[in-house]
Amino acid sequence: MTLEPRSIIADYNRADGTLTVHHSTQAPHMMQNVFATQLRMAEGDVRVICKDVGGSYGIKVHVYPDEMAVACMSRILGRPVKFIADRFEAFGSDIHARDHRIKGRLAVDAEGRFLAFDIDDLTGIGPYSVYPRTSAVEGNQVVNLCGGPYAFDNYRCTTTVVLQNKSPTCQYRAVGHPIATAVTEGLVDLAAQALGMDPVEIRRKNLIRDDAYPCTSPAGMKFEGLSHHASLDKLLEMVPVDRIRADQVEQRKRGVYRGLGIASFIELTNPSPFMYGIGGAKISAQDGCTVRMDPDGSVVALSGVTEQGQGTEAILAQIVAHGVGLPVSKVKVVTGDTQTTPYGGGTWACRGAGIGGEAALQSAIALKEQILEVAGAMLQAQGSSLDIVMGEIVDRATGQVRMPLSELGRIVYYRGDTLPKELSRELVQTRHFITKEYPFAFTNGIQASWLEVDVETGMVKLLEHWCVEDCGRVINPMLVDEQVRGGIVQGIGGALYEHCIYNEDGQLLTTTLADYLVPMAAEMPD
Known part of the structure; x- marks a missing residue:
């Protein structure tokens, strides 16, 4: 919603x-x-x-x-x-999502080593497949991602789409990931219980080693540079496991049921043409950015990605400012207009920063090189001996200010007659970026939840929740924090509150916020 x-x-x-x-x-x-x-x-x-x-x-x-x-x-x-x-x-x-019936099996040896996963997925898609992305992708993602964080050799899976007299289903945030994670981690917990192993230790024994990359999963997913063990270690620094286990035993004596759950996961981002283009769908996997310097020394960046409230324009402004060498306040970002922005795929699958941001960075660097070439001609210096810092051209060796960008802009746009005739002076650059080496870019993380269940009513009360995300290079810490926090809240909603209910005739019953529950402040752990 x-x-x-x-x-x-x-x-x-x-x-x-x-x-x-x-x-x-x-x-x-x-x-x-x-x-x-x-x-x-x-x-x-x-x-x-x-x-x-x-x-x-x-x-x-x-x-x-x-x-x-x-x-x-x-x-x-x-x-x-x-x-x-x-x-x-x-x-x-609106499209619905995550209507699955899954049977899963996990084979383990006596020492707790994972041997094989067997997954059979039925995905309900409503009356038809949604054009042009198709409704089969979520089921495909589920079977691709089941078992993803773990090392094992054998995998058998099937996914089948089922037509229904319900609203259409299709791709929704974290397509297939919550389903695959729930199935995988549920099987891991069952295996630990059957073997009498600690849930943390069975995960540590089977998570893919951090030095094992690059590697390919049994489902054919190509991974590079993941950090499951480092993430687990970080989580255990945050979670007071011993205190929680002691409290769990003490509360059980009083008839209070509390539990600690842990889930490792992988995240699929930045899809290549392997996602849609290979099937003929006209959905671009690339994105572009045009960066232009105006006479006053400010920069305009036009990008094919869009702003959906996740902070795309903020991070693009940061990237361009960093790439050129000027204050963020001097960058204006324009998105979401097919007549003015370079052709691109838009915003989905976390591609705003990974693909749109890379295109912006390459454009900004190219513009900086062009500016320094012009500045070198004006200052009778090699462009390589100059730099741009906070909107001013400086000597790279000494840091001495040589000229503000506004003065260079004034000369280029209004007094080009004073520049060498052979000098290229287009202060605008466009670059496009597409994922090439891998079909997707993967990242990973791990979460833990400490909760209490009322065994009489089934009500769940969240006590504490922890999350470790391997985000790579963080561009904007505040945006990352809120993205992670928002994702956790949305995940809690999907797990405990949000549910589309139909009657026997296929009539949707949950059509108001009085019937369809979403988590609010009172439902969140402190």
């Missing part, structure tokens, strides 16, 4: 035969192609504009019948047409 429901305004201009769509979407260029294809228009005659969006989580990366109807009506009428889903409509028409 998103804070802001889906919304769209389509405006067909009969005078020039163009369609402008203001759309709450994660993938403007994908939707540009969809509108053009279905309305039999040239792709260049369709413009999709997506400004700040109040949350998406994958819900707004799909094509919906009501939104296509809006574009069709505007084309027929030659007038703007608007649709904004209310909460009732959103519950009934």
Whole structure:
């Protein structure tokens, strides 16, 4: 569920035969192609504009019948047409997700070593497969990721999609990951119980070694540079296991049931064309960024990724500022407009920083090199002997300020006649980036939850929760903290509260926030 429901305004201009769509979407260029294809228009005659969006989580990366109807009506009428889903409509028409029935088995030897996983997944997808991303991806992700953190040699899996008279299901935040993690870690706990082993130790015995990379999982996933053991060690520094175990025994004497759960996981991010392009879907795996310096020394960055409330524009501004060498306040980021931004895949699967950010960095570095070449000509110095620091051109060796960027901009844009004729002076650079070496970029983490269960009512009370995420290089610590915190809260919702309930005729019953529960402050551990 998103804070802001889906919304769209389509405006067909009969005078020039163009369609402008203001759309709450994660993938403007994908939707540009969809509108053009279905309305039999040239792709260049369709413009999709997506400004700040109040949350998406994958819900707004799909094509919906009501939104296509809006574009069709505007084309027929030659007038703007608007649709904004209310909460009732959103519950009934937004894609649903995670409707699985899974049978899993784990083979272990007497010492607790994992030998094989056997997974049989049934994925409910509703009445049809959602275009163009297909509804089979979540089931595919589940069987790809089951057992992912662990070392074992043998794997057998099947996934089958089932058509239903329910709302369509498709990709939603962390596609398949929570299901695969729940199945895997549930089997690991059952194995520990059967063998009489400590749940922590059976995980330590079987997690892939941190020095074993690169490696390929039995499911065919290629991993590099993961840190399951380091993450487990960090978690155990945070979690007072001995105190919790002692409290658990003491509370059980009083009829209070408490438990400590631990779950390792891997995260699939930054998909390559292996995800969709290989199947013919027109969903770009690459993204681009154009970086331009204006006469006042400020920089404009235009990116194909979009802002859904996760802080994409903030981190792009940081990356460009770092790459060029100027204050963040001097960077203006423009996203979500197919007419002005480079072609790209948009925002999904954590690709905003990993793919969009890399394109921004490469563009910024290229612009810096161009600026220093011009500065060298103006200052009669080698460009390699200069640098840009906080918006000023300085001597690389001494740090002495030689010229502000605003002065260089003034000369280039207004007095180009004073520069050498053969000097390249385009203060704009565009770069694109795509994942090449691996089909995906993987990361990992581990979480622990200390909770209490009322065995009479089944109510669960969270007492404490811990999380360790291997984030790699952190661009913005505050955004990372809130992304992790938000992901935990959303995961708690999926595990304990959120549930789409239908009657025997396929009628959705949970269509208001009075019926469909989401976690709030009172449900969170301190």
